[in-house]
Amino acid sequence: MPRIHFQQQLAELKEKILAMAALSQQALDACVDAYLQRDKGLIEFVRQNERAINSAQRELDEMAYDLLAKEQPMAIDLRFILAVIKINGDLERIGDQAMSIAVRTQDLIECEPLDLPIEIDGMRTCAAGMIRTALQALLDADAYVAESVLAMDDDIDRMNRIAHEELTKFIQNNPNCSQQALQAIIISRNLERIADHATNIAMDVIFWVRGADVRHQLSAIVD
Amino acid sequence: MPRIHFQQQLAELKEKILAMAALSQQALDACVDAYLQRDKGLIEFVRQNERAINSAQRELDEMAYDLLAKEQPMAIDLRFILAVIKINGDLERIGDQAMSIAVRTQDLIECEPLDLPIEIDGMRTCAAGMIRTALQALLDADAYVAESVLAMDDDIDRMNRIAHEELTKFIQNNPNCSQQALQAIIISRNLERIADHATNIAMDVIFWVRGADVRHQLSAIVD
DSSP states (O other): OHHHHHHHHHHHHHHHHHHHHHHHHHHHHHHHHHHHHTOHHHHHHHHHHHHHHHHHHHHHHHHHHHHHHHHOOOHHHHHHHHHHHHHHHHHHHHHHHHHHHHHHHHHHHHSOOOOOSOOHHHHHHHHHHHHHHHHHHHHHTOHHHHHHHHHHHHHHHHHHHHHHHHHHHHHHHOGGGHHHHHHHHHHHHHHHHHHHHHHHHHHHHHHHHHOOOOTTTSOOOOO | OHHHHHHHHHHHHHHHHHHHHHHHHHHHHHHHHHHHHTOHHHHHHHHHHHHHHHHHHHHHHHHHHHHHHHHOOOHHHHHHHHHHHHHHHHHHHHHHHHHHHHHHHHHHHHSOOOOOSOOHHHHHHHHHHHHHHHHHHHHHTOHHHHHHHHHHHHHHHHHHHHHHHHHHHHHHHOGGGHHHHHHHHHHHHHHHHHHHHHHHHHHHHHHHHHOOOOTTTSOOOOO
């Protein structure tokens, strides 16, 4: 029964990508908590978690390549495996962005606490919701659910724009605090980019389910 | 002679990825020239070029997927096609970064000219050299040449760090110019990220040639 075995392997691939996604979501939560709570322990956790993400990515990629090489899948299965390879890359990059947030938070913790005008918790909630929804779409093979992620991206873009404007004003009024405000601007962009990766994942799900290339139907997503 | 036909298709895929790379390199050159010359026409050129990049990416991806589905390639050919799919994604993202530079340049042109402390031409030269070298490595299937790209990434990281520090100081001394200086900080990061994409391309070449996964042997590349 080679085909049944193949279906089992596909199911295993799906499980592995969900485990990989759990690590990325954990990275996002931990780095934002590190910022909000000024917690050095959480920064170290993000660092360790990133190594776990890198191992998981490598393992998943190898499994996907093996499946392509040995099973020579056709049509929908081929598109699924290719989508998994791309989603895997986006999840790993979410981990990289979380690591960037952790590094900047480490710098911020060295300075006096400042009340910076940035809705970091709201941005996190938005980005996490997008990742969760994109994965739900993957689990359910639901292109409509995936499409809803694309709409959510506007919210976080707006939040990033507002943070950028408010922090720029803050710098003009408090030039001595510009170092910290700049870190916050970059963290805001990191969060917005995490959301872009969630959008990429949603587009890969649509590509898998519908076989259509939606990637350039919406305005360019700068990664 | 189906195998000869297949080899021809692989050669065509290589040609297409080089054409795609030419568009990305053109985008990089045009957006930096737009910045240096404050030229609105070049900004419009980057915009049109980005649409061409998106079409080229879609076409190349479709060709790669067709090859995977119809020819069911093994081993080295499979790895080559998978590398092309990933390289294609990185080249498209170089186009996105160039577009981001063009948008920020458009804002800068609206303001009075300022002598900002950023070596944008030097960063461009470095990033362009990395892309060129990574593509040479692809053409020659040369993992050693690809490895040299990884070393070059340190230079542009350093330039980005210096730009960030100098521009932060500049903001502290000239808070009224912080909006322009912030745009320059983001442009500097865009250029550094273009270099990261060149590094990704080099790693994909190594993966193709050696079959090894080098992606996590070096420190995380934040994309």
